[in-house]
Amino acid sequence: MFPTNFKERREKLLNTLTDAIAIIPGATHVTKSHDTEYPFRQNSNFKYLTGFNEPDSILVLTSYPDKKSILFVREKDPFMEMWSGRRMGPDKALEILEVDETYTVEKFPEMIEKLLLGHEKLYMDLFDEPKTFAMVRDICKKLYHRKKTRASSPPKNFFHVNPLIEKMRLVKDQNEIQFMKTAMIATNKAHRAAMALAAPGRNEKEINALMQYLFTKDLSQGNAYDNIIASGDNANILHYIENNAELKDGDLLLIDAGSELNLYATDITRTFPVNGKFTTVQAEVYEIVLEAQKTAISHAWIGRTLKEVHEHTCRVLTQGLIDLKVLKGSVDENIETAAFRKYYPHGTGHWLGLDVHDQNPYQTDEYEETKFEDGVIFTVEPGLYFPKSDATLPEHLRGIGIRIEDNILITQNGHENLSAMIPKEIKEIEEACAKDYKEFLL
Numbered sequence: 001m002f003p004t005n006f007k008e009r010r011e012k013l014l015n016t017l018t019d020a021i022a023i024i025p026g027a028t029h030v031t032k033s034h035d036t037e038y039p040f041r042q043n044s045n046f047k048y049l050t051g052f053n054e055p056d057s058i059l060v061l062t063s064y065p066d067k068k069s070i071l072f073v074r075e076k077d078p079f080m081e082m083w084s085g086r087r088m089g090p091d092k093a094l095e096i097l098e099v100d101e102t103y104t105v106e107k108f109p110e111m112i113e114k115l116l117l118g119h120e121k122l123y124m125d126l127f128d129e130p131k132t133f134a135m136v137r138d139i140c141k142k143l144y145h146r147k148k149t150r151a152s153s154p155p156k157n158f159f160h161v162n163p164l165i166e167k168m169r170l171v172k173d174q175n176e177i178q179f180m181k182t183a184m185i186a187t188n189k190a191h192r193a194a195m196a197l198a199a200p201g202r203n204e205k206e207i208n209a210l211m212q213y214l215f216t217k218d219l220s221q222g223n224a225y226d227n228i229i230a231s232g233d234n235a236n237i238l239h240y241i242e243n244n245a246e247l248k249d250g251d252l253l254l255i256d257a258g259s260e261l262n263l264y265a266t267d268i269t270r271t272f273p274v275n276g277k278f279t280t281v282q283a284e285v286y287e288i289v290l291e292a293q294k295t296a297i298s299h300a301w302i303g304r305t306l307k308e309v310h311e312h313t314c315r316v317l318t319q320g321l322i323d324l325k326v327l328k329g330s331v332d333e334n335i336e337t338a339a340f341r342k343y344y345p346h347g348t349g350h351w352l353g354l355d356v357h358d359q360n361p362y363q364t365d366e367y368e369e370t371k372f373e374d375g376v377i378f379t380v381e382p383g384l385y386f387p388k389s390d391a392t393l394p395e396h397l398r399g400i401g402i403r404i405e406d407n408i409l410i411t412q413n414g415h416e417n418l419s420a421m422i423p424k425e426i427k428e429i430e431e432a433c434a435k436d437y438k439e440f441l442l
């Protein structure tokens with residue numbers, strides 16, 4: 001693995017900025033309650049451009065009079081560091097992070113007043129950085145009334161910087177792919193361990209705890225998003241995160257959980273029987289979802305789009321719903337009326353990367369679907385959901401919820417399924433369920 005070239009990324013962004021200054025703040029701590037905080041999570045765009053993982057930092061890219069990367073970081077402070085952790089400080093940051101200049105973040109308001117001058121345009125996150133944006137806007141307003149020459153004028157045009165970075169983040173480089181492949185090792189192990197541990201009388205909580213352990217034990221660094229450990233009818237709640245119900249004999253268990261590494265996410269769903277054996281009806285529904293998923297993946301190649309993948313998936317699921325006597329009529333009619341959406345209400349895939357729903361464009365600037373290219377990564381996750389409370393469904397289907405999700409990398413010759421090693425065929429799953437979970441603890 002090579003060290004990620006953050007400098008090159010900043011230069012690439014700078015090259016798209018003419019007469020513009022970009023201000024990209026990192027994340028700050030978020031209060032959980034009173035004086036405790038949620039675990040710190042860096043802003044993905046800031047991380048992508050700096051690799052720096054400390055809170056309260058700000059990256060500034062200037063193009064006038066020179067193209068420069070300037071980073072504002074927290075000051076070294078032995079007292080604060082004793083309480084809340086080590087800080088790199090501006091001197092070390094200058095040495096390590098290959099930016100042109102570094103300052104303490106306390107200097108930001110004073111420095112930005114000078115840095116803004118001479119730039120026609122300001123690029124910032126206009127939607128989700130209200131505090132920093134308001135501060136910069138007020139400085140621009142103050143300077144605006146004083147303008148005389150270019151060199152003494154602030155930006156007059158404000159633009160949203162995120163789309164520029166989102167485009168850059170669409171195609172993953174070799175390091176990014178490697179982070180996700182490495183994270184997938186723990187994700188595979190945790191899903192297999194969950195299949196082995198699940199049994200009637202166990203609790204969703206225990207499965208959750210075991211997966212969290214395996215997500216942090218080796219190279220991965222925790223869960224990329226809240227684990228969904230949904231048994232029985234809970235699987236019909238798409239974002240079920242209570243994870244505290246007892247596992248019942250005869251129920252399925254849907255697990256949507258993935259570990260992350262260096263903030264790069266994996267996002268995997270498997271559905272399997274609590275007691276290790278699919279019933280006939282569970283297997284019948286499962287095979288429909290599996291066929292839809294394989295069909296979707298078979299369309300994963302350069303030039304295709306997520307929308308096309310979704311359309312193929314919906315056709316297979318709709319045929320399945322007709323076979324199950326949930327829907328009446330032809331596939332075309334049911335696609336036309338979107339009747340299938342009652343049982344498959346979500347999309348088939350999303351981009352995956354630094355964010356689990358990676359911030360990459362779904363459409364081009366011309367409002368056309370983004371085409372797959374070598375190095376994009378996305379999920380393929382069809383499902384069927386039959387809630388217990390839906391009296392219009394055949395009774396034997398009620399309470400079944402199934403989703404199967406893999407992570408797909410588009411390559412020059414087609415695609416690579418990054419999660420192909422995680423059991424998915426009925427036979428593989430039943431074998432994995434029959435294992436002893438303790439072998440995954442070693």
Ligand SMILES: [Mn+2]
Nearest residue numbers: 267379381405
């Ligand atoms: Mn997903």
